[in-house]
Structures are given as structure tokens and as C-alpha cells.
Amino acid sequence: MIYNVMEQIMIDLFDEYRDRLGMKCTCSRCQSDVLALALNKTPPRYISQQDKAAYVKAEFVDKQEMTTLLVKLAECSKIVSDQPYCRKSGVAENSVPYLYR
Numbered sequence: 001m002i003y004n005v006m007e008q009i010m011i012d013l014f015d016e017y018r019d020r021l022g023m024k025c026t027c028s029r030c031q032s033d034v035l036a037l038a039l040n041k042t043p044p045r046y047i048s049q050q051d052k053a054a055y056v057k058a059e060f061v062d063k064q065e066m067t068t069l070l071v072k073l074a075e076c077s078k079i080v081s082d083q084p085y086c087r088k089s090g091v092a093e094n095s096v097p098y099l100y101r
């Protein structure tokens, strides 16, 4: 198996800063959309042993990069807030156009 370390790092970061990202809607769909969008904009970093994820995070992801990831999360929160695709928005729930940009 292979794992994208950035995935867990982004999820952890999102959990930590979610309340400060100014999301208009925090339903699970909008949260997932923010994460998916942010990860699509972040080069993956793959490992073959999941238990090495913490090591990779500590050794290769510095403060500067964490700040960059946080900025991406904030940008993506704004995109999703401006154009939510959850049921509150009235748009079909299966439409996901911006996730691929």
C-alpha cells in the first residue's frame, strides 16, 4: 500500500484551524470539499509505510510549508463558502466542478 502523507497532515491542520477559516457552512460535505480542493492543489508526498507518516511530517514539513498549507485551506474555504455544493445551496449534491481545477 502507498499513502499520501499530505492527506493526514492536511486533515490534522484542518481539524486544528477549522473554526478560524470563516466557513459559511460547516456541514460534512462542505468540510470534505475544502479538504479535497486543498489536497488537489498540494503536491502529494507518498510513503509505503503508514507508520512513518509522523516521521515524514516532522522531518520534511517545516513551519513555512505548514503556513503555505494553511493559506491553501483558507483559500479553499473561501471558494467553497462562495459556491457551496451541499444541500443548503440548492445545487445538485453530485456536482463537483471546482474540485478538479
Ligand SMILES: [Zn+2]
Binding pocket: 025, 026, 027, 028, 029, 030, 031, 084, 086, 087, 088
Ligand atoms: Zn455545507
